[in-house]
Amino acid sequence: MxxxxxxxxxxxxxxxxxxxxxxxxxxxxxxxxxxxxxxxxxxxxxxxxxxxxxxxxxxxxxxxxxxxxxxxxxxxxxxxxxxxxxxxxxxxxxxxxxxxxxxxxxxxxxxxxxxxxxxxxxxxxxxxxxxxxxxxxxxxxxxxxxxxxxxxxxxxxxxxxxxxxxxxxxxxxxxxxxxxxxxxxxxxxxxxxxxxxxxxxxxxxxxxxxxxxxxxxxxxxxxxxxxxxxxxxxxxxxxxxxxxxxxxxxxxxxxxxxxLNLTYTMMSKRNLLTLVNEGYVSGWDDPRMPTIAGLRRRGYTAQSIKNFSEMIGVSKANSIVEYAQLEYCVREDLNKIAQRVMVVTDPLKVVITNYPEDKEEMLDAENNPENESDGKREIPFCRDIYIERDDFMENPPKKYFRLSPGQEMRLKHAYYIKCEEVVKDDNGEIVELRCTYDPASRGGWTDDGRRVKGTAHWVSARHYIEAEVRLYDHLFTIPNPGRRKKGEVFTDNVDPDSLKVITAFAEPSLADVKPLQSYQFLRIGYFTSDKDSVSGKPVFNRTVGLKDTWAKMQGASS
Missing domain, CATH: 3.40.50.620 (HUPs)
Structure with a gap:
């Protein structure tokens, strides 16, 4: 026992x-x-x-x-x-x-x-x-x-x-x-x-x-x-x-x-069958479904579901559990096991003008700081890279630590770069940044003790691969879709925007992922490779974001 x-x-x-x-x-x-x-x-x-x-x-x-x-x-x-x-x-x-x-x-x-x-x-x-x-x-x-x-x-x-x-x-x-x-x-x-x-x-x-x-x-x-x-x-x-x-x-x-009653979900198999048969979801294993198959495909681990079941306990009184509590459990588990990778979801091109145009180098990157036994991998770096568009601000407020004109930012696993010029198209949209880098900052640190607070992920413009990224949100727009207004059916509260699909730029190590491999996209969230992935064209489902809303709610109530 x-x-x-x-x-x-x-x-x-x-x-x-x-x-x-x-x-x-x-x-x-x-x-x-x-x-x-x-x-x-x-x-x-x-x-x-x-x-x-x-x-x-x-x-x-x-x-x-x-x-x-x-x-x-x-x-x-x-x-x-x-x-x-x-x-x-x-x-x-x-x-x-x-x-x-x-x-x-x-x-x-x-x-x-x-x-x-x-x-x-x-x-x-x-x-x-x-x-x-x-x-x-x-x-x-x-x-x-x-x-x-x-x-x-x-x-x-x-x-x-x-x-x-x-x-x-x-x-x-x-x-x-x-x-x-x-x-x-x-x-x-x-x-x-x-x-x-x-x-x-x-x-x-x-x-x-x-x-x-x-x-x-x-x-x-x-x-x-x-x-x-x-x-x-x-x-x-x-x-x-x-x-x-x-x-x-x-x-x-x-x-x-x-x-178990969980916010933003329906637990009736009859209602779940309606969602499948009427095409609101792609099937029983759609990652928006509360089915075990859907949660597995979305990237929830067996251990996280076991931890969740133990955390909510067993009682005689009906209650509704916050979905954020389930997200907390999977986030805690994935933090221990998910490999960290770099994926840019809204690319902005950066040209490092003082980096040799024909040069390429391989940089070391740790796979998981929570587990040293996961080792390291190499990622390619060159003159042209992509960063997230929201990691640059032309007119930043005070205490903005990412990239802006004349300001330095650290590239994860790489170098310090400084923005020297902003290139715009005829409509005034920013299409490219011209930057310089500090060769002495390889790995993201310098010997002179200089520290740059802002850090961004990136991918090499010569080596990235395109990845389909499926951004899932709650299937329902209200916390308790079982309770609805007179005359409504539960499908009236299905969120038409619960799935958004984007094309992202990913580091080349993700070219040949196997289904149900979990990753932390640095600074974005946890994602899991989908069964629809093929060689050179990976597909990822967003499992959960990095923001822990349940823990914050608990802190506010204590």
Whole structure:
């Protein structure tokens, strides 16, 4: 068992169960995604929690696919979920399961409920079932088909299974209490008809169990001891318990925690699917999406997501976490591992007039000052270079330390230069600076003790490569797109300018990058090479800027 990890109420429950010898000292959790979409950052929190609990307390964690709805499921989603869990660093070993593994067993248990008079086939229409269910203020009404005998129900259930009814013509319902204050207990549906091929069982079944029926039984069959769910399942727990108690099977303990809500994002897979299908994003792995695939492509590291999950903790109270807190975590991680490189995003040409026109030299540059073992690389330097346009100001204010007429500036890894002349076009736009350099300042320092405060990055005009740089911002214009004005749909708040694409000039070491390599573009931010990169034409996604807004917010509130 690992020590010195932050505690929470779920860990306290587990420790108490271990002390009491409950479940023979076993700890068994599970991560049970539905394969109907890609996982998002909220699922990442659940993955870290469930697998983390198993690791910390020496138990097991199953990866289980709740594939009970063939209308929405696909093997693409199964594969993406496996990739995401592995990428986060968790191994489920031999414990990969599917709800569809238990379809025969589910049906047997449904038959048991029918025989015991605790389930019935209802022939009300879907609209009538909804009407009979009642409201939060009014009790429901019992179906006129509720008193069918077990024999009648078994015959009808068999016909349902054999495909003799159309979809919506009838359902199997549990017989509980139509006047219960908990709507979930008002004779919930157990099985519905769906004449759809399943991605694993093919056309063997045309009836499929509802999630509330299958959920607890899956946990029971697999021997799960602690069934960790998000808070919206709290009202479903009585139903979870009812099925297990009525069937007399092993009874895991369901525990609920608050799901992750993150500013500027939507966590509903239904809404995320809308964004994909309606072309607001390029796909599930679009770097603006809160999916694990999208965050990975944008450059978020597995460790940063784990750190974020641990930092926000586990609670019973719903809250909204600032996106800047997630950015803080990735910035902290990338600062340790990202190679520093020079990329100019808005080029302004500089001609160093006293540097030999035919000369070229290689200058040493450290790859990462946070990690000396990353070594150094060589970058080419020549008479003509490019700097950022905003690193020059013709009429600077006081305490402006970068380049201006008659003022010196340090070129990172190179020399001091001084602006001697400003060249403009016919429209008065600055097109070139003519500067001189100090040969004694190679490496950015001089023996005379002179220090220049302003430092800029640059690239050689003879050696740079063009790079496509994708500047991503929040996909939504408001912090909580789930709350919107009357008459609005959530897509009304999609930011049309959440992606800007520019062509930048990059140092030649970036010509042949591999996908998902992280870099710090000096003085700009952290960027990650995209899968669209090809030899000589790299593509970079902005992961996060250098500015730490969350840490500043914390400092202001302390």
């Amino acid at each position: 690992e020590e010195n990890k932050p505690s929470n109420f779920i860990k306290n429950i587990i420790r108490k169960d271990l002390e009491d010898g409950k479940n023979d000292g076993r700890i068994h959790t599970r991560f049970p995604p539905e394969p109907n979409g890609y996982l998002h950052i909220g699922h990442a929190k659940s993955i870290c929690l469930n697998f983390g609990l198993a690791e910390e307390f020496g138990g097991k964690c199953n990866l289980r696919f709740d594939d009970t709805n063939p209308l929405k499921e696909d093997t693409e989603y199964v594969d993406s979920i496996k990739e995401d869990v592995k990428w986060l660093g968790f191994d489920w070993g031999e414990t990969e399961f599917y709800a569809s593994d238990y379809f025969d067993r589910f049906y047997e248990l449904a038959v048991q409920l029918v025989n015991d008079g605790k389930a019935y086939v209802d022939s009300l229409t879907p609209e009538e079932i909804k009407e009979y269910r009642g409201t939060l203020k009014e009790p429901g009404k019992e179906s006129p088909f509720r008193d069918r005998t077990p024999a009648e129900n078994l015959e009808l259930l068999e016909k349902m299974k054999n495909g003799e009814f159309k979809e919506g013509e009838c359902v199997l319902r549990a017989k509980i209490d139509m006047s219960s204050p908990n709507m979930n207990m008002r004779d919930p549906i157990i099985y519905r008809i769906a004449h759809s091929e399943h991605h694993r069982t093919g056309d063997k079944w045309c009836i499929y169990p509802m999630y509330d029926f299958a959920h607890g039984l899956e946990d029971s069959i697999e021997g799960v001891t602690h069934s960790i769910c998000t808070l919206e399942f709290e009202d479903h727990r009585p139903l979870y318990d009812w099925f297990l108690e009525q069937l007399g099977v092993f009874h895991p303990q369901q525990i609920e925690f608050a799901r």
